[in-house]
Amino acid sequence: MKIVSFKNDYNSLDLGDPIRISELIIELEDRYDxxxxxxxxxxxxxxxxxxxxxxxxxxxxxxMGKRKIVIHTDMQFDEKTLLRxxxxxxxxxxxxxxxxxxxxxxxxFAEENNISIEIKVWDAVGKNIDSYRYE
Amino acid sequence: MKSINxxxxxxxxGYFPLLFVVPKISGKGNPLYLDFKNTKDISSSGLxxxxxxLIKEINEGVSVNYWFTxxxxxxxxxxxxxxxxxxxxxxxxxxxxxxxxxxxYLKRKQxxxxxxxxxxxxxxxxPIYMVDFERYDCRRDALIDVREWLRLIFADYLDDYCFSFTxxxxxINEIVKNxxxxxxxxxxxxxxxxxxxxxxxLDITFSVGDLGEGxxxxxxxxxxxxxxxxxxxxxxxxxxxxALSDGYTTKNGSKLNKGLGMSLIMQxxxxxxMSLSVFDAKSRGLLDKIESITHREIRKNFxxxxxxxxxxxxxxxxxxxx
Numbered sequence: 505m506k507i508v509s510f511k512n513d514y515n516s517l518d519l520g521d522p523i524r525i526s527e528l529i530i531e532l533e534d535r536y537d538x539x540x541x542x543x544x545x546x547x548x549x550x551x552x553x554x555x556x557x558x559x560x561x562x563x564x565x566x567x568m569g570k571r572k573i574v575i576h577t578d579m580q581f582d583e584k585t586l587l588r589x590x591x592x593x594x595x596x597x598x599x600x601x602x603x604x605x606x607x608x609x610x611x612x613f614a615e616e617n618n619i620s621i622e623i624k625v626w627d628a629v630g631k632n633i634d635s636y637r638y639e
Numbered sequence: 640m641k642s643i644n645x646x647x648x649x650x651x652x653g654y655f656p657l658l659f660v661v662p663k664i665s666g667k668g669n670p671l672y673l674d675f676k677n678t679k680d681i682s683s684s685g686l687x688x689x690x691x692x693l694i695k696e697i698n699e700g701v702s703v704n705y706w707f708t709x710x711x712x713x714x715x716x717x718x719x720x721x722x723x724x725x726x727x728x729x730x731x732x733x734x735x736x737x738x739x740x741x742x743x744y745l746k747r748k749q750x751x752x753x754x755x756x757x758x759x760x761x762x763x764x765x766p767i768y769m770v771d772f773e774r775y776d777c778r779r780d781a782l783i784d785v786r787e788w789l790r791l792i793f794a795d796y797l798d799d800y801c802f803s804f805t806x807x808x809x810x811i812n813e814i815v816k817n818x819x820x821x822x823x824x825x826x827x828x829x830x831x832x833x834x835x836x837x838x839x840x841l842d843i844t845f846s847v848g849d850l851g852e853g854x855x856x857x858x859x860x861x862x863x864x865x866x867x868x869x870x871x872x873x874x875x876x877x878x879x880x881x882a883l884s885d886g887y888t889t890k891n892g893s894k895l896n897k898g899l900g901m902s903l904i905m906q907x908x909x910x911x912x913m914s915l916s917v918f919d920a921k922s923r924g925l926l927d928k929i930e931s932i933t934h935r936e937i938r939k940n941f942x943x944x945x946x947x948x949x950x951x952x953x954x955x956x957x958x959x960x961x
Contacts, residue, residue, distance in 0.1 A: 517790060520812070521783045546797075548786055548808045551899075579805050580910045581903070584885075588899060628801040629961070 505539040505574075508532075511546040519557060520550030529560050536561060538568035544577040545626055551592035559595050562619070571619040578626045583607060583636055586623065607638065614638040646674045647689070651720075652682035654846065654953040656689035657918050658944065678716050683723050683752075683764035684846040687829025688951060690725055690767060691848040694732045695949045698850060722752045724766040728827065731769070751792075751832075759836035765792055770815055770826040778819035785815050785828070792830060800841060802958045806907045810915070813900040814847045814952055822851025841958040848951030853919040854882045854901075875922045876938045883932050905929065913956035918948045 510516045516528055540561060544554075558573075565571045575590065587610060591597055597613055614621050620639035627633050648659055711717050720726070751763040768788055772778045786808050797804055811828065818826040826849040833842040852860065858878035873881075883901045908915040908927040915926045924941045 518783065518786055520786070523783075546805065548805050548812070550812070578803065579809065580803070581906050585899065585902060585906060589903075628803045 505541055505572075506536060507541040507543060509543040509545075511543070517547050519544060519547045520553050522553045522556070525553045525556050528557065532560065534564065536564050536568075538565060538570060539572040540565065541574040541576065544575060544579075546578065549577060549579060549589055551589055554589065555591050555594035555597075558591060562596050562617075565619075569618065571617075572622075573619065574622045574624065576624050576626060578628065580625055580627065580633065583634075586625070586636075590623070607636070610638045644672045644674060645693075647678050649677050650680045650685065651678055651689050652680045652685035653844075654685070654688055654916065654918065654951075656685055657692055657948045657951060657953075658946075659689060659692065660946075675711060675716055675720060676714070678720075681716060681719050681723070681764075682762070682831045682844065683767060683829035684831050684844045684953065685829070686720060686723050686725055686764075687767045687827050687846045688848065688953070690728060691827045691850060691951065692949050694729065695850055697732055719752055719764075722766065723764060723829075724769070728767055728769045761834045761836065763832045763834075765830045765832075768828045770818070770828065772819060772825060779816065781819060782812055782816055786812060792832075796832075796841065796958070799961055800958045801961055802841075803911055806911055810904050810907045810911075810913075810954070811845070811847060813903045817854075817900055818849040818851060821857050822849055824850035839960040842955070843958060844953075844955045846951055846953045848949060851950060853950035854878065854917070855920045855922075858882055875920055875924075876934060876941055879919075879924060879937050879941070880932060880934055883929070883937070885932075908954070911956050913954050915952065915954040918944075918951045918953065921945060921947055923948075 508514075510519060510528075514528060514531060516524060518524055542558075542561065558575075561573060562571075565573075577586070577590075579586070579589065581589065584606065587607060591610065596617075597609060610621065613619075620637070622638075623634075623636045624632055625634040648655060751765045754762045754764075756762065768785070770781050770785060772781050775781045789804075789808055789811060793802070793804055793807075796802060815826050815828075818824065826847060828845065828847050830843070830845045833844075834840070835842075851857070855875045855878045858881050859873065883905065885899075885902050904915070905926050907913075913927055917924045917926055921944050922941050923944055924937070926940075928940045929936055
């Protein structure tokens with residue numbers, strides 16, 4: 505499984521900055537295999553910039569059959585808040601003009617598109633404290 | 640012309656300066672004398688509170704000047720206050736004084752003022768950062784610089800300490816984002832990092848304030864239609880219940896605003912075991928202590944101060960060595 509660490513591989517610590525996200529998309533590889541881990545640890549994430557990055561990966565993996573994305577973050581929030589920070593305004597999830605991301609919408613998106621999305625939340629000492637899976 | 644003497648309290652630290660009484664100023668062009676002779680304890684977060692409290696008072700339609708004696712200027716306290724950007728920011732709000740200190744405000748890589756006390760504590764106070772939204776095409780663009788400024792301050796600590804830094808960035812980011820979205824005013828940030836030589840533990844304090852209306856007034860002003868007549872008499876616990884509710888925003892027309900901000904601030908403070916107060920109107924609210932968004936719970940955690948304190952957050956938390 506390919507691991508993309510935005511802090512170590514791209515020295516990108518601010519994934520809430522839309523300009524940096526557009527630069528990053530140029531730097532990233534053009535195609536990815538069916539499984540990928542996006543390591544956001546040490547990076548600031550915020551809507552709507554981060555969802556542009558997620559959209560990029562979903563788009564680049566589109567012809568891969570069964571796909572899997574694992575997202576690592578050290579930002580500790582409840583599930584609903586975390587989903588909004590990461591996915592709010594994602595073009596793949598904006599259904600029927602819905603402006604909210606809730607677990608149900610993400611789950612049905614994952615099922616319909618044959619994609620598994622897992623979010624792993626880490627604390628400051630590197631311990632995995634929460635995991636959410638949508639498939 | 641009547642001179643206005645402000646004898647500054649001995650402590651310009653903590654949130655005390657928010658409670659400091661600035662005499663009512665009447666008439667234009669009065670010389671303002673800030674007497675710092677008795678100040679003994681000066682922190683960036685405390686000085687920041689004093690600064691925007693003072694600016695808020697000055698902004699109420701009066702133009703003033705300040706002056707100092709030679710003894711003031713050569714004192715250590717004065718030099719420290721100078722290095723923490725106090726006068727350079729204050730001058731921006733005083734007519735005709737903008738160039739006095741060479742426009743030293745808002746240089747992003749400024750050195751901290753470092754002192755050591757007898758107890759083996761190293762105190763690093765970072766110059767007050769004025770978030771000058773006018774410099775940006777879009778007010779929210781200022782947030783990128785604020786986050787970068789925070790990274791520069793804490794870069795040296797991140798490898799050695801168990802510090803949820805991104806979570807801390809969320810708090811400052813959301814506070815300043817609220818200033819950007821809901822006011823036409825600037826925001827001010829002061830940060831101090833105290834390190835104990837014995838425990839190596841960091842004690843971090845910060846204050847963020849703005850010259851806007853505050854959440855209480857903003858929620859009231861955001862009421863319209865039926866709500867306006869029904870809720871006209873809301874007290875601060877009711878306006879905060881609305882503000883803290885998930886998805887509530889006074890900017891319903893805004894595509895970017897999702898009413899997430901206060902929820903992010905509260906969750907982050909709790910996760911970091913941060914003590915976080917909001918000062919608004921005549922009250923202090925303990926945001927990290929609110930367990931549920933109910934009227935009763937909010938009332939339990941809001942305290943009356945009995946005088947207007949402006950609008951500010953004051954936070955304190957510990958970070959331990961790995």
